[in-house]
Amino acid sequence: MNWITNYVRPRINxxxxxxxxxxxxxxxxxxxxxxxxxxEISDNLFVCSNCSHHMAITPRERFDALFDGGIYVDVxxxxxxxxPLHFRDQKKYPDRMKAAQKKTGEKEAMLVGEGxxxxxxxxxxxxxxxxxxxxxxxxxxxxxxxxxxxAVELNRPLVLxxxxxxARMQEGILGLMQMPRTTIAVxxxxxxxxxxxxxxxxxxxxxxxxxxxxxxxxxxxEPNALIGFAGARVIEQTIRExxxxxxxxxEYLLEHGMLDRVTDRRHLRDxxxxxxxxxxxxxxxxxxxxxxxxxTPQLAEAPADKPKx
Amino acid sequence: MTHYxxxxxxxAEIEGKAEELRTMARTNEDMDIEAEAKALDxxxxxxxIDLYKKLTPWRKCQVARHPERPHCKNYxxxxxxxxTPLAGDRNFADDHAVMxxxxxxxxxxxxxxxxxxxxxxxxxxxxxxxxxRPEGYRKAIRLMDLADRFRLPVITLVDTPGAYPGKGxxxxxxxxxxxxxxxxxxxxxxxxxxxxIGEGGSGGAVAFATANRVAxxxxxVYSVISPEGCASILWKDAEKMREAAExxxxxxxxxxxxxxxxxxxxEPSGGAHRHAKQAIAEVGKxxxxxxxxxxxxxxxxxxxDRRKKFMSMGKRGLEI
Ligand SMILES: [Zn+2]
Numbered sequence: 001m002n003w004i005t006n007y008v009r010p011r012i013n014x015x016x017x018x019x020x021x022x023x024x025x026x027x028x029x030x031x032x033x034x035x036x037x038x039x040e041i042s043d044n045l046f047v048c049s050n051c052s053h054h055m056a057i058t059p060r061e062r063f064d065a066l067f068d069g070g071i072y073v074d075v076x077x078x079x080x081x082x083x084p085l086h087f088r089d090q091k092k093y094p095d096r097m098k099a100a101q102k103k104t105g106e107k108e109a110m111l112v113g114e115g116x117x118x119x120x121x122x123x124x125x126x127x128x129x130x131x132x133x134x135x136x137x138x139x140x141x142x143x144x145x146x147x148x149x150x151a152v153e154l155n156r157p158l159v160l161x162x163x164x165x166x167a168r169m170q171e172g173i174l175g176l177m178q179m180p181r182t183t184i185a186v187x188x189x190x191x192x193x194x195x196x197x198x199x200x201x202x203x204x205x206x207x208x209x210x211x212x213x214x215x216x217x218x219x220x221x222e223p224n225a226l227i228g229f230a231g232a233r234v235i236e237q238t239i240r241e242x243x244x245x246x247x248x249x250x251e252y253l254l255e256h257g258m259l260d261r262v263t264d265r266r267h268l269r270d271x272x273x274x275x276x277x278x279x280x281x282x283x284x285x286x287x288x289x290x291x292x293x294x295x296t297p298q299l300a301e302a303p304a305d306k307p308k309x
Numbered sequence: 310m311t312h313y314x315x316x317x318x319x320x321a322e323i324e325g326k327a328e329e330l331r332t333m334a335r336t337n338e339d340m341d342i343e344a345e346a347k348a349l350d351x352x353x354x355x356x357x358i359d360l361y362k363k364l365t366p367w368r369k370c371q372v373a374r375h376p377e378r379p380h381c382k383n384y385x386x387x388x389x390x391x392x393t394p395l396a397g398d399r400n401f402a403d404d405h406a407v408m409x410x411x412x413x414x415x416x417x418x419x420x421x422x423x424x425x426x427x428x429x430x431x432x433x434x435x436x437x438x439x440x441x442r443p444e445g446y447r448k449a450i451r452l453m454d455l456a457d458r459f460r461l462p463v464i465t466l467v468d469t470p471g472a473y474p475g476k477g478x479x480x481x482x483x484x485x486x487x488x489x490x491x492x493x494x495x496x497x498x499x500x501x502x503x504x505x506i507g508e509g510g511s512g513g514a515v516a517f518a519t520a521n522r523v524a525x526x527x528x529x530v531y532s533v534i535s536p537e538g539c540a541s542i543l544w545k546d547a548e549k550m551r552e553a554a555e556x557x558x559x560x561x562x563x564x565x566x567x568x569x570x571x572x573x574x575x576e577p578s579g580g581a582h583r584h585a586k587q588a589i590a591e592v593g594k595x596x597x598x599x600x601x602x603x604x605x606x607x608x609x610x611x612x613x614d615r616r617k618k619f620m621s622m623g624k625r626g627l628e629i
Contacts, residue, residue: 084567084626085558089543138623145620167511167533169543172557173569176533179512180519180619183491207533209484210472210512211491229483229512230474238474248479256480 029053045265054202054222054265058104059111059126062161066124066269072115075123077108077146080138085172093170100131109134109164110143114150118273118285123151126161129203134164136208137171141178144212148185148196157195157276162213166206175207182212190217195279197272200227200250200259218275220261220268221250227258312582314371320360323353357579364528366554366563370536372528373507374470377582379589380439381408381423381466384506387586388593389414389421395455397448401481404445406437406473409452414464415597420456422449422517423466426507439508440473443486446516450486450493457497462600465503465517470535471510487516494519495615498608502599504574504592505529505561506581521615522599524572525561526588528580531570532559558627566627572599 025038031053041048045065046055064070087093101107109131114123125147127134134140144160151158167175189196198216200209203226210229221227228248236243246252250262263271273285313321327349330342364372372378385392389412396403409422424441427433449465456463472483494501494517503520509531518531525531534542536554541547564570574595581588606614 080623081626084623085556086627087556089552089556141623169534169539169557172533172559173531173564174567174623176511176515177569177619177622179488179515180491180495181622183488183495183519184616184620187492187495207512207515210487210516212488214482214485214488215492228479229472229487230479234474235476235479239476241476243476247476256482258482258485 029055047265052223052264054224056129056163056202057265058130059106059128059161062126063111063113063115063124066117067113067115068117068119072113072124075112075114075146075150077110077112077139077143080142083170084138084174085170087170087172089170096132096170104128104131106131108139108143109137110140112143112147112150114154114156117269118277120273120276120280120282120285121154121156122159122272122276123147123154123156124159124161127163127201127208129163129165129201132168133166134162134208135166135168136164136175136178136182136211137168138174138178140164140168141181144178144182145185148188151194152188152192155192155194157197157280158189159197159199159272159276160212160216161199161201162204162208163201164204164206164208164213166208179207179211183215186212186215195276197275199268199272201225203227205229205231214258217279218261219259220263220271221253221259222265222268223250223262225250227253312376314368314375316360316368316371320353320356323349323356327353354578357583361528361576361579365551366530366557366560367536367551369528369560370508370530370550370554372580372582373530375580375582376428377585378507379581379585380428381425381468381506382428383585384466384589384592385412385421385423387589388596389419390416392421395452398444398451400444400447402442402444404437404442404448405435406439406441406469407445407448409449411455411461414462414600418459418461420452420461420463421466422452422463423506424469424513424517426468437473439469440471441469441513442473442475442478443481443483446472446486446490449517450490453490453493453497453501456499460499462500462502462603463497463520464596464600465501465520467503467505467509467514467518467531468507469510469513470508472513472516484512487512490516491519495619496612498611500600500603500606500611501615502596502603504596505531505570506592510535519615519619521603521611521618522572523570524574524592524595524599525564525570526574526581526592527561527576529561530554530559531561531564532557563627568625569622 026035029048032051034050046057063072083093109128112125195217197218200221204213205228253259254262327346330346334340334342392412394410408425412421424439425436426439427436501520503518503523505525536550537547539553540549561573574591577584577587
C-alpha cells in the first residue's frame with residue numbers, strides 16, 4: 001500500500017465512480033411504469049420523477065450524492081475468516097461471493113466512508129442490498145465496528161443506511177453473532193456521546209432490524225421501505241389471516257411509533273445535516289449552495305495508511 | 310408412553326417387544342420370559358447408545374425439539390428454591406412464552422429468565438410454543454435491570470424456535486425489543502450465564518444468550534435460521550432440511566469449535582428426555598461452575614469480559 005492507493009485513489013474513486021451509462025438508456029419505474037432516462041433518474045437520486053417511488057441505490061451512488069462534492073474516503077474494514085463453515089448449498093459460498101462481487105463491483109455488502117455533508121464531518125456506512133441481499137456477514141459486522149471506531153476516533157456522528165434481508169445464512173451462527181457485535185459498536189458511539197442515526201431503506205428485515213438498525217438515536221426511513229422482523233408470508237401462514245395494506249412499510253411503522261421520521265431521499269441529506277448539527281451543538285447549516293471548499297483538510301489528516309486495529 | 314423420533318423406530322420395536330413379553334407374563338404365570346426380555350433390554354440399551362453417539366445435525370434438531378425434553382420450568386423447579394415469578398413488561402402485557410423472576414440458586418439470590426414451550430396442548434398454547442412477543446423481551450429487560458440494581462447474577466435458559474411471527478408482535482416492535490434485550494445483556498454489571506437447553510432459534514435466542522458464558526446441552530442446537538427455513542430459501546425445498554442442518558453447523562459441538570460457546574453439557578444416553586433428572590443436575594453443576602468463575606469480577610470487568618468475548622468471535626473457522 002502506498003500514498004497513491006491509500007490517499008489519492010479513494011478520492012478519485014469517489015469522484016469518478018459514477019456509473020458510465022449510455023445516454024439513451026431507459027429504465028421503467030417498477031411502480032408506475034413510466035419510462036425514465038437513466039441520467040434523469042440518477043440525477044434524481046433514483047427516485048421516480050413521476051410517482052416518487054424510491055428505487056434501489058448502491059452505497060457508492062448514495063455516497064456520491066451524500067458527501068459534499070461527492071468526496072469521501074473509504075474507511076478500511078478488517079477482513080474476517082473467509083467461508084468459516086465451508087458452507088455449501090446448491091452452490092458453494094465462495095462461488096456466491098464471487099458472483100456478488102462481480103455483479104456489484106464491491107468486495108462486500110457494506111461500504112464505510114468518511115467525509116463532510118453540508119460541511120458537517122461524519123462517518124457513514126451503507127449496506128448494499130444488491131450484494132447477497134445485503135446480508136449481515138462477519139464483514140458487515142466488522143464494517144459497522146470499524147465505522148463506529150472511526151467515528152469515535154474523529155469525534156463524528158455515524159450515519160448508517162441499512163438494507164438487508166437478515167443475517168447471512170452461509171456464515172451460520174457467526175453471521176448471527178453480528179447482532180451482539182454490532183450492538184457493541186452502537187454502545188461505543190453512545191459512550192462517546194456521539195449521535196448514531198439510522199436511515200432504514202428498502203428492505204430492512206430480520207436480524208438486522210433486531211440489532212443495529214433499531215438502536216439509533218434518531219430513526220429515519222425512506223418512504224414505503226419494508227421494515228420488519230419476520231417476513232410477511234411467514235406471518236400470514238402463522239396467524240392465518242391476511243395482513244393489512246401497507247403492513248411493515250415505513251409509514252405503518254411511523255404510525256405505530258417505531259420510527260421518528262419518514263423522509264423522501266431527495267430531502268434526506270439536508271435533514272441529516274440539520275439534525276446532526278443540532279445534536280452536535282454546531283451552528284445552523286448554511287442554506288443554499290456552498291462555495292467549493294478551497295481545501296479539504298479532513299482528507300489530508302486522514303491517516304489512511306494506518307490499518308485499523 | 311414414550312414419544313419415539315423417526316430414527317428411533319428400530320429401538321421402539323425392541324422396547325415394544327420387551328414390554329409385550331412382560332405384559333404377557335403378567336397374565337400367564339407359567340411363562341418364563343425374563344431372560345428373553347433382559348436380552349431385549351440389553352440390545353435396546355446398546356442401540357440407544359449407538360444411535361445417540363453419532364446423531365446427525367438434523368437428528369439433533371429433532372432431539373432438541375423432543376416434546377418430552379425437560380423445559381425451562383423443569384429446570385427452575387429442580388435447580389432453584391424460593392422461585393418467585395415476576396410478570397409483565399409494565400407496558401402492554403405479560404408474555405407467557407418467557408418466564409422469569411427471582412430465586413435462589415445454591416442459597417444465593419439470582420434472577421432466572423427463560424423461554425418456556427409448554428408440555429401438553431393446553432400449556433403449549435399458553436406459552437405460545439416458546440415463541441416470545443416483544444413483551445417477553447421487554448419483561449426480560451426489566452428483570453435484567455432489577456438484577457443489575459440489586460447485584461444479582463442472571464441465568465438465562467434458552468429454548469425457542471424463534472421470536473413469534475405475528476401481526477401485533479411486529480406492530481409493537483419485535484425487532485426493537487430483541488435489539489434492546491441484547492443491548493441490556495451487554496450492559497449489566499452482574500454475571501450473566503446462559504444455557505441453551507433445547508432450541509436456540511436465531512435472534513430470539515441472541516436476546517437472552519449474549520452472556521459472559523454460554524453453555525449448550527450436548528444435543529441442543531443454536532442457529533441463524535431453522536434448517537427448514539434455510540432449506541426453503543437456499544435449496545428452494547423445505548424437505549432438504551437434513552442438508553441445511555448439516556451445512557449450518559448448528560450443533561453444540563460445531564459452536565464450541567467455532568469459539569461461539571464455552572461449554573458443552575453432557576446428556577445422559579438417549580438424550581435429556583430419557584433421564585431428565587440427570588440432565589437437569591448436569592446443567593445445575595455447569596451453572597454453578599460458570600458462576601464461580603465470575604464471582605470475583607467487578608461490574609466493569611464483567612461488562613468488559615462480555616464485550617471482549619463477542620468482539621473476538623469469528624477469528625477462526627472450522628478446521629476441516
Ligand atoms: Zn414511478
